[in-house]
Each structure stands twice: as C-alpha cells, then as structure tokens.
Amino acid sequence: MTGIILAVSVVGGTGLLFGILLAAASFVFEVDTDERAEKILEALPGANCGACGYAGCSAYAEAIVKDGAPVNCCSVGKAPVAQRLSEIMGVDAGEVVEMVARVACGGDCNSAVYKYEYEGVRECTAEVRLGGGAKECPSGCLGLGSCTRACRFGAISIKNGVAVVDEEKCTACGQCLKICPKGIIHFVPKEFNQWVVCQNPENGKTVNQYCKAGCIGCGICEKNCPFDAIHVEDNYAVIDYSKCRNCGLCAKKCPRHAIYLREK
C-alpha cells in the first residue's frame, strides 16, 4: 500500500512542481507583444510569400512595429493593404508602384531550335543541368513550368513551350524569379505595355541561327524611340522604364517581333 502512495506522490509531486514552475515562468519570462503587430498581421494577405523581403507575413508585421519598416512593401496586397497598414501605424503610406512579372523570352516551339530531345524530369531546374537545356539559345525559356508550380496564385502557364504570365493574377511575389534557372523573368511596372522578349547576349547572326523570335540587336527600336528610352546593350534591346512613355512604337517597328505589346 505504501508503495502505491509513494509512487503516486513522487510522480504527482514532480508533475505539480513542474506545473507550478511553468506557471511561474510564464509570468517571469513573458514577452511583450505589440497589439499593433497582431492587427497588421490580420491586415496582411497571409500568403507568406516573402516578396516584401521578410521571412513571412508575421516577420514583416514585426519588422513594421519594431524596426519601422516601410508599410508599402507588400506586393500581394498592393495599395489597399498599404493603406490599411498606414492607418494602423499612423504613418503615410507612400506611393505603391504596381509591379508585374514578365518573361523575357518569345522563343516558342515554332521559333526556337533544339539541340537535343530532353526526356528527363519535367522540371526546368533539372533540364538546365544537361548542357544548359534543350534549346540552342542559352537564355531561352525551357518551358517545363518550374515557375508555374512555384506560383501560388496560378498566374503562370506554359503556352507553346514558353511561360506566359497572367497579369491579372500576378501579385509580384517573386517566387518565379527565384526559381527560374535561366533568370529570364523580371519585374516590370504594370503600367507599361511593352517589354522585350529576348535577352540573348550573342551577336545577331548567331541568334538568327537558332531563334526566329530573338533580338538581333539591329537597333531599329533605338532609332524609332522618340523618348530615348530603349537601347541595345549586350546585343539585345533593354527598355529604360524611367523614360518610357508607353507609346508602343518600338514594338510596332521591331522586325523580329521581339518586343511584345500588351493588349489593352
């Protein structure tokens, strides 16, 4: 009988001791949480995509409250969320430039030349390890859709062997930029309608051999741009969006159709 009492009291006593210790510790080691951080967390979209530059929505909320991080970093929530956050924090929201991801490759199945037939894992990150991918072009979209799977908003699809972004769904979270092994997805301010769909740095003759849609660096766009906003650098055209006025002339004049014009 004493054995039972002893066993119960030893285990029960230890449990009680730890219970009291834990209760006491929860008072002693209480960490102050700012209630504004909770409000901010509620206002954020909760996508935890990391586009703001912090580990997730809660990390961003904490950074706003503790380190005074700017409230307009959330590219998923855009202006409405920035507005909400500025109300909570009592600071000015600032301007939110709406960005969108665009793929700088127009070398679809009809235009690009392949150097071999790839039959491995259906993942661009895997294909790129085999001699840089099946397309002859070193900066061509591999079209296996690593970006499609990385996108949490279902904004990217593969059309005719090239990734295409649905700009209505794109939130500029940047997951596709991170995963693309070719580095051909970029952020562009959403208000601009034209973008160059090639970034092959080789000379025009070489490009012409393996892609009908590639930029050959002819400079026709450069000559036609009334605002000096497009220039050929490294053998391909680059638009300077700080000067661009959205006239779309470069896209119309390009003999290779290597500058896309978004339909309005």
Place this chain on the structure above:
Amino acid sequence: MAKEIIAILLSALLTENFVMVKFYGICPFLGVSKKTDTAIGMGMAVTFVMGIASLFTYLANTYLLVPFGLEYLQTILFILIIAGLVQLVEMFVKKSIPPLYNALGIYLPLITTNCAVLSSALLNVQNNYNLLYSVLFGVFAGLGFTLAIVLMAGIREYIDEKAIPESFRGFPIALLTAGLMAIGFMGFSGFSI
C-alpha cells in the same frame, strides 16, 4: 577518464549512432531532413535538449527514484521531466536569448517527447554512467543525431534534382537512402574501444 570519454564519444557518434544503428528519432530524421539549414537547426536543438535532459533525469533517478526503490517509474517520470524542462527552457530562451530562440524555437517543442531523447536518458541509467558521463553521453548522442540528419539532408538535396523514377520520388527514395546510410554505419560496428 579521457579514454572513457573518447569511447563514449565514438560509440555515440558512430558505432552506436542513435539514428543509423539504434533506429531512434527516425521521425524528425525523415521529417526535417529536406534542407541542410533546417537539419542543422534540428540537430542542434536535439543536442541541446539531450544534454539538459540527461543532467536532470540523472539527478531525478539518483536522488528520487533509487532511494525510494521506484526504478520502475523511470519511463513516465523521465517523460514528465523532459517535457516540463524543455517548456521551461523554451520560455527562458525566448525571453533572454532571442537569436537562439529564432534558430531552435520551432524545433524545441517537436522533440520533447521524442524517443531519441527519452532513450538517451534511459541508456544513461542502464549503462550506470555517473553525472559527467551522463551529460556527455547525452550531448554526444545528440551530435550523432546531428551528423546523421545533416548527411541525410545533403543527400536528399542532391537527389531532389536527379531524374529518379517517378514511383520512387519523395518518401520511397528517402527511406532507401536511409537504409543505405544505415548499411554504411554498420561498417563501424566491428570497432570496440
């Protein structure tokens, strides 16, 4: 004494590796071995908890259970102590050492009731280790776990991008990898110090 410590170190790390030879702690070993960074975090948390658990379970066993003749309560009391202790340590670390909490935080509660931690405490009793050896055994066994999980994470990161057959992708290949690693660790089993 130095010889004994080296013997404990080598047996905990290689010949009696907790994961690869004794099959303890398989759950976190498979669950948290997808990336090397998180694997290191998990390994460090396990090492930390095992060291502390060994210390306190040794004290509880020697000064509470043995004098009353209650050795049969070891398992339940050790679970209680480890779980309570880790909670306490977690609160303390969160308040006092935030960087350490950010590194270990999410892993600490996950391993409070893990069999690897409990078995390190029970093995201390079985092997009749004194206080110093108990703590060292706990820490070394944790390091053995870290070794196994970091190796595994490295291999899994590598395998992830290989063209393996579809039916092997994910869990099957992880288990096969673990099996092959266990065979590798078997190579150490002939040594004795």
